[in-house]
Amino acid sequence: MSAATRRMTRILAVLAAAVAAVPAARATVLVPADLGDLVRGSQAIVHGRVVDVTAVWADGRRRIDSLVTLEVDQYLKGDFGERVTFRVPGGQIGRYRSVMVGAPSFAEGDEVVLFLGARGPSIPYVLGLSQGVFRVVEDPQTNARLVVPPPVVAGAEVQPVRRGDSARRPMPLDRFADEVRALAAGGTR
Amino acid sequence: MIRRGPSGLVAVALMLAVTLGARPQGYLKLGYRVDGKNVAMKWGRLPVRYFITDRGVPGVTSNQLQTAVGRAFDTWHGVSTAEVSSSFVGFTLANPFEDDNMSVIGFRDRPELDRVLGATTFLVDSVTAEILEADIFFNSAFPWSVASGGETNRYDLESVALHEIGHLYGLGHSAIGETEVRPTGGRRVVASEAVMFPIAFLPGNIEGRTLKSDDTAGISDLYPTTTFTRRTGSISGRVTKNGKGVYGAHLVAMNPATGALVGGFSLSEDGTFVIGGLDPGPHVVRAEPLDDADIESFFQDAKKVDIDFKVTFFDRLSIVPRGGATSQVEVPVKPK
Numbered sequence: 001m002s003a004a005t006r007r008m009t010r011i012l013a014v015l016a017a018a019v020a021a022v023p024a025a026r027a028t029v030l031v032p033a034d035l036g037d038l039v040r041g042s043q044a045i046v047h048g049r050v051v052d053v054t055a056v057w058a059d060g061r062r063r064i065d066s067l068v069t070l071e072v073d074q075y076l077k078g079d080f081g082e083r084v085t086f087r088v089p090g091g092q093i094g095r096y097r098s099v100m101v102g103a104p105s106f107a108e109g110d111e112v113v114l115f116l117g118a119r120g121p122s123i124p125y126v127l128g129l130s131q132g133v134f135r136v137v138e139d140p141q142t143n144a145r146l147v148v149p150p151p152v153v154a155g156a157e158v159q160p161v162r163r164g165d166s167a168r169r170p171m172p173l174d175r176f177a178d179e180v181r182a183l184a185a186g187g188t189r
Numbered sequence: 190m191i192r193r194g195p196s197g198l199v200a201v202a203l204m205l206a207v208t209l210g211a212r213p214q215g216y217l218k219l220g221y222r223v224d225g226k227n228v229a230m231k232w233g234r235l236p237v238r239y240f241i242t243d244r245g246v247p248g249v250t251s252n253q254l255q256t257a258v259g260r261a262f263d264t265w266h267g268v269s270t271a272e273v274s275s276s277f278v279g280f281t282l283a284n285p286f287e288d289d290n291m292s293v294i295g296f297r298d299r300p301e302l303d304r305v306l307g308a309t310t311f312l313v314d315s316v317t318a319e320i321l322e323a324d325i326f327f328n329s330a331f332p333w334s335v336a337s338g339g340e341t342n343r344y345d346l347e348s349v350a351l352h353e354i355g356h357l358y359g360l361g362h363s364a365i366g367e368t369e370v371r372p373t374g375g376r377r378v379v380a381s382e383a384v385m386f387p388i389a390f391l392p393g394n395i396e397g398r399t400l401k402s403d404d405t406a407g408i409s410d411l412y413p414t415t416t417f418t419r420r421t422g423s424i425s426g427r428v429t430k431n432g433k434g435v436y437g438a439h440l441v442a443m444n445p446a447t448g449a450l451v452g453g454f455s456l457s458e459d460g461t462f463v464i465g466g467l468d469p470g471p472h473v474v475r476a477e478p479l480d481d482a483d484i485e486s487f488f489q490d491a492k493k494v495d496i497d498f499k500v501t502f503f504d505r506l507s508i509v510p511r512g513g514a515t516s517q518v519e520v521p522v523k524p525k
Contacts, residue, residue, distance in 0.1 A: 030305060031389045032375070032378075034376055096315070099312075101311075102486045105489055117301065117303060135491055149491075155370070160369045161376065168478075168480040169496070
């Protein structure tokens with residue numbers, strides 16, 4: 001091993017140690033959810049395609065929200081009908097654009113799997129702001145339909161969620177649906 | 190109280206909330222599109238004038254809320270390489286998340302925003318590209334604390350306020366953090382080197398009251414002092430996979446001498462990145478996929494983000510010159 005290679009190896013070891021050793025637990029905003037949390041917390045889990053997005057005044061015309069309508073392909077939990085409309089914060093009316101940092105945005109044609117909550121006779125909403133949104137994309141090489149991001153699924157032990165882990169890749173839609181259905185049926189994963 | 194009804198609104202140009210791609214730097218900045226151009230979400234006039242809701246929650250009075258928020262503003266104002274300022278106008282009966290031309294910070298019960306401790310909203314005029322107001326809400330569904338040492342089972346208000354005020358000044362999320370998933374369900378943060386990391390700390394923890402290198406680099410880039418650009422430097426280059434650019438790769442520059450970490454993203458189709466606000470000297474550069482994250486919390490165009498590659502280090506040290514740039518840092522990554 002050359003001197004330069006040894007030096008580089010030491011530096012990389014320092015970086016890895018520094019990343020691993022930073023103090024625990026800070027940052028803010030979201031209380032994170034794994035896939036099981038999302039399944040348990042949702043009233044309906046739906047796969048479909050966005051067919052309409054309309055910004056509306058809400059809260060006595062004091063706030064702009066967007067109503068998003070989804071044409072349903074399948075429900076993985078619950079059933080809100082062939083089309084479901086849900087609410088997300090923000091939108092544009094006239095010259096004014098209201099933006100909530102971290103909120104999901106949708107466009108007509110988007111194919112998604114959504115984890116929806118609902119409280120009483122109200123318009124459903126996406127769980128955990130954008131944590132309850134999974135996008136369906138097509139692999140350009142295989143044409144397989146994949147779900148992004150890869151879900152975080154609890155195992156038998158504490159598991160670090162490591163970036164670059166070869167297991168953390170977009171999941172085929174069918175497998176994702178099977179995982180969700182198993183959890184909804186009371187599975188332990 | 191200043192209030193303006195919606196009846197006076199006039200339809201004009203389209204404006205989108207986007208993470209800026211025009212001038213990539215070491216952290217995401219909030220922005221929007223006006224007439225085909227990306228405009229940074231930053232205040233044209235300072236100080237930012239804000240109101241505090243005249244309402245507390247169990248464990249936190251409105252006066253304590255105002256004090257904690259004031260301390261969080263002061264923490265950002267204490268960054269010596271940035272020029273930001275704010276002014277507390279007074280208490281109000283208005284609520285955050287109401288489009289009323291007032292920047293209001295306070296508690297509110299929004300049950301549909303489950304799992305959201307706090308959030309920041311902007312109302313922007315697409316004609317003038319001006320921020321009309323920015324509100325911050327703290328979700329009153331959660332237990333809060335302003336105790337100096339934190340409080341078991343209660344979230345630290347000052348920490349969350351510090352993060353949200355970073356958004357209010359125009360910073361997006363940082364990805365310098367790691368989580369783990371527990372067998373009983375739920376994720377928790379195990380390491381973070383940025384207040385702007387979007388995932389919550391555990392209740393009782395107060396370490397989020399302290400800004401990190403990534404946060405100070407971000408705010409300094411948005412509101413630089415005259416000496417900031419002279420004292421710091423940048424690293425730029427490309428992340429490629431099979432010869433093509435990688436969009437949305439997370440880059441981290443680490444200063445081995447200090448341990449400081451500053452992050453950034455490749456924000457162009459050709460994989461170009463720039464990490465700014467770095468101390469002069471050698472840095473280690475690492476590229477990694479954002480495959481553990483709620484991508485929508487970072488990028489509006491989440492579908493474009495490539496997460497199918499292995500963590501890769503640049504194969505040599507990058508020497509950052511004072512007031513200059515190290516360029517042509519090419520990081521070829523391999524598919525998983």
